[in-house]
Amino acid sequence: MARKKIALIGSGQIGGTLAHLAALKDLGDVVLFDIVDGVPQGKALDLSQSAPVEGFDGKITGTSEYKDLAGADVIIVTAGVPRKPGMSRDDLLEINLKVMGQVGAGIAKYAPNAFVICITNPLDAMVWALQKFSGLPSNKVIGMAGVLDSSRFCHFIADELNVSIEDVNAFVMGGHGDTMVPLPRYSTVAGIPLTDIVKMGWMSKDKLDEIIQRTRDGGAEIVGLLKTGSAFYAPAASAISMAESYLKDKKRVLPAAAFLSGEYGVRDTYVGVPVVIGADGVEKVIEISLNSAEQKAFDKSVSAVEGLIEACKKIAPALA
Numbered sequence: 001m002a003r004k005k006i007a008l009i010g011s012g013q014i015g016g017t018l019a020h021l022a023a024l025k026d027l028g029d030v031v032l033f034d035i036v037d038g039v040p041q042g043k044a045l046d047l048s049q050s051a052p053v054e055g056f057d058g059k060i061t062g063t064s065e066y067k068d069l070a071g072a073d074v075i076i077v078t079a080g081v082p083r084k085p086g087m088s089r090d091d092l093l094e095i096n097l098k099v100m101g102q103v104g105a106g107i108a109k110y111a112p113n114a115f116v117i118c119i120t121n122p123l124d125a126m127v128w129a130l131q132k133f134s135g136l137p138s139n140k141v142i143g144m145a146g147v148l149d150s151s152r153f154c155h156f157i158a159d160e161l162n163v164s165i166e167d168v169n170a171f172v173m174g175g176h177g178d179t180m181v182p183l184p185r186y187s188t189v190a191g192i193p194l195t196d197i198v199k200m201g202w203m204s205k206d207k208l209d210e211i212i213q214r215t216r217d218g219g220a221e222i223v224g225l226l227k228t229g230s231a232f233y234a235p236a237a238s239a240i241s242m243a244e245s246y247l248k249d250k251k252r253v254l255p256a257a258a259f260l261s262g263e264y265g266v267r268d269t270y271v272g273v274p275v276v277i278g279a280d281g282v283e284k285v286i287e288i289s290l291n292s293a294e295q296k297a298f299d300k301s302v303s304a305v306e307g308l309i310e311a312c313k314k315i316a317p318a319l320a
């Protein structure tokens with residue numbers, strides 16, 4: 001069977017980490033792309049030289065030409081600018097929207113059959129724009145953030161309770177911004193919902209609220225610590241879990257920024273919801289029931305994303 005091809009658009013910190021993870025997991029051959037000539041080639045060579053030690057067979061190459069994306073099965077987009085301390089993800093909208101225009105055109109021309117995972121911020125609006133610019137089917141273009149936000153929530157819970165991460169399952173919906181919606185009712189430790197964990201006194205309500213806020217601020221906390229650039233290990237791991245589910249038809253249920261066409265009462269918008277990812281891309285959007293407080297928080301998050309999408313339409317009227 002021919003090896004799969006994974007193209008990574010953007011060869012910064014996340015791009016390099018994605019390439020390494022894809023190789024270590026034997027997902028296929030990797031093409032690292034960047035408009036900054038030399039960087040993708042240099043990282044590809046460095047990673048290739050780790051293959052004899054690590055023992056992976058996938059070929060890793062670097063390029064600055066869109067034509068080398070041809071035939072990619074999966075494309076992961078990290079191109080664009082990260083925020084700096086004090087900035088919000090939304091401050092990147094105008095500059096990264098232009099980048100999505102170029103990337104979308106490149107994907108449309110050379111890899112129209114790919115499954116595309118977007119990581120660029122502000123995430124939900126950028127994945128919406130990327131789908132429009134590329135013209136790919138909406139079930140083949142998703143945003144990575146739900147897995148990342150849920151993974152952060154998971155880590156904080158496991159750390160606080162001093163239990164194995166293996167037994168923690170945490171879940172965050174909504175846009176990948178300050179309005180994201182961590183859902184304690186749907187987050188469990190060995191099947192016990194966090195809400196019950198609070199009731200039985202294993203974690204205080206104040207601590208849970210603190211963890212929820214820390215999850216919402218998770219990206220900013222890392223930007224503040226790194227000072228130049230943003231998180232890359234956890235975002236890369238999150239995107240790779242989605243790519244793997246698609247390539248191996250695992251049909252994992254993962255929270256993703258997915259295109260909604262009426263689900264949750266939302267239309268023509270990308271926002272974080274649980275989906276099934278398999279060989280057909282997003283095979284199902286799962287509509288969970290929300291209580292009134294959860295619904296209110298989700299609606300607020302959707303409105304924030306819709307506001308950003310409206311801003312995209314003003315900057316790039318072709319998207320309207």
Ligand code: LMR
Pocket residue numbers: 082083089121148176218219220222223230231235
């Ligand atoms: C993250 O959550 O780590 C990313 O969205 C990067 C950022 O700017 O926070």
